[in-house]
Amino acid sequence: MIHMLTSLSELSHRKQHGPPLAVLTAYDYPTARLLDEAGVDLILVGDSLGMVVLGLADTTGVTMEMMLHHTTAVRRGVKRAPIIADLPFHSYETPEQALENARRLMDAGADAVKLEGGITFIPQVKAIIESGIPFVGHIGMLPQSVREEGGYKKKGKTPEQIDCLIADALALDEAGAVAIVLESIVPEVSSRITRLTKASTIGIGAGKNTDGQVLVTPDLIGSFPWFRPPFAKARANVAGETLRAVQEYVEECRMAKAE
Ligand code: KIV
Numbered sequence: 001m002i003h004m005l006t007s008l009s010e011l012s013h014r015k016q017h018g019p020p021l022a023v024l025t026a027y028d029y030p031t032a033r034l035l036d037e038a039g040v041d042l043i044l045v046g047d048s049l050g051m052v053v054l055g056l057a058d059t060t061g062v063t064m065e066m067m068l069h070h071t072t073a074v075r076r077g078v079k080r081a082p083i084i085a086d087l088p089f090h091s092y093e094t095p096e097q098a099l100e101n102a103r104r105l106m107d108a109g110a111d112a113v114k115l116e117g118g119i120t121f122i123p124q125v126k127a128i129i130e131s132g133i134p135f136v137g138h139i140g141m142l143p144q145s146v147r148e149e150g151g152y153k154k155k156g157k158t159p160e161q162i163d164c165l166i167a168d169a170l171a172l173d174e175a176g177a178v179a180i181v182l183e184s185i186v187p188e189v190s191s192r193i194t195r196l197t198k199a200s201t202i203g204i205g206a207g208k209n210t211d212g213q214v215l216v217t218p219d220l221i222g223s224f225p226w227f228r229p230p231f232a233k234a235r236a237n238v239a240g241e242t243l244r245a246v247q248e249y250v251e252e253c254r255m256a257k258a259e
Contacts, residue, residue: 005041008082008112008134008178014041014211015200021212023202024220027053027070031217032077040081042179042202044214045071045110047086048143051227052218059143062088064101068108075109084136084179085110089144095127102128102135112178116142118168122175129176137172137199139165140206141184154205156189165189166196173197181214182206205231 003019005011014021022039025046026032035043049070050062071085085105092098092115102113112134115121129135140155156162165185172180179200182190187207194201194210203210218224219232225239 003041004039004080005082006080011178011200012198015198020210021200021202023212023214024217025049025214026074026077026217029073029077032074032083034077035217036078036081041212042214043074043078043081043083044114045074045083045085046216047088048216052216052224058146060089060147062086064088064091064104067091068104071105071108071110082111083109084112084114087113087115092121092124095123098124099127099131099133102133103131106133112136114138114181116144118164119171122171125172125175125177134178135176136202137169137177137180138183139168139172139180139185140182140190143183152184154184154186156186162186162189166193169193169197169201173199179211182210205229 005014005021021041023042023044024035024040025044025048026035027045027049032043045067047059047062047067049066050056050059067085067088074083087098087101087105091101098115105113113128114136115124116138118139125135141152146152156165169180177199179202180197182193182201182203183205185206187209190201190203190206191209200211202212202214204214215232219228220234221236221238222234222240223238228234
């Protein structure tokens with residue numbers, strides 16, 4: 001039985017009947033094409049591209065132009081899986097700006113857009129959803145707030161944080177989000193959110209009881225060896241294979257003239 005998602009409209013059926021969603025990030029044509037062919041349910045053009053592709057310290061330096069450039073490349077590689085594209089830092093400060101930039105991402109080939117935040121951003125979220133653009137929320141640890149927060153911190157450890165997370169999730173759900181990414185949240189809190197929402201929850205570092213899981217693909221395939229979060233299991237060693245192949249090639253080039 002084939003379970004691969006082909007449209008965002010299948011999300012609510014999947015939430016009720018399973019199996020859980022398998023979601024990965026892509027930033028370029030070959031990776032996107034391979035993920036699509038491998039059966040990934042949803043492909044996220046995440047602003048994590050700033051770190052794992054562009055070598056920035058965090059996601060706050062990612063611009064709309066970068067997101068558009070990479071979304072266009074991913075679109076070319078994907079035939080089936082719905083594509084979600086991130087609205088980068090400072091690209092959704094007002095409802096008007098959020099809507100304008102969401103439309104640009106959709107024109108570049110996204111099927112849905114995502115932004116980081118809950119209740120504070122409901123006017124932006126409503127502007128996007130009311131225009132007919134499918135929307136994905138993102139709560140918990142928010143990488144775009146890393147500088148304000150002074151680091152990447154797990155969420156849902158105190159009663160106040162739990163109340164805020166639940167209120168954010170319910171507000172996004174009520175506004176009509178099709179899915180909500182739960183990042184770095186205490187597992188009991190993410191399972192509670194999953195039970196309370198109609199939207200599909202997609203966890204990353206948030207335990208197993210969500211409607212799906214997302215990983216940053218370079219963490220999964222081991223192509224960014226300089227940092228990998230503890231919850232992400234590398235299932236390949238692309239960095240190691242690249243080093244081996246390149247060193248072998250360098251060696252062979254140097255030997256060629258001597259023969
Ligand atoms: O940018 C990204 O890759 C993300 C995931 C971590 C969910 O938002």
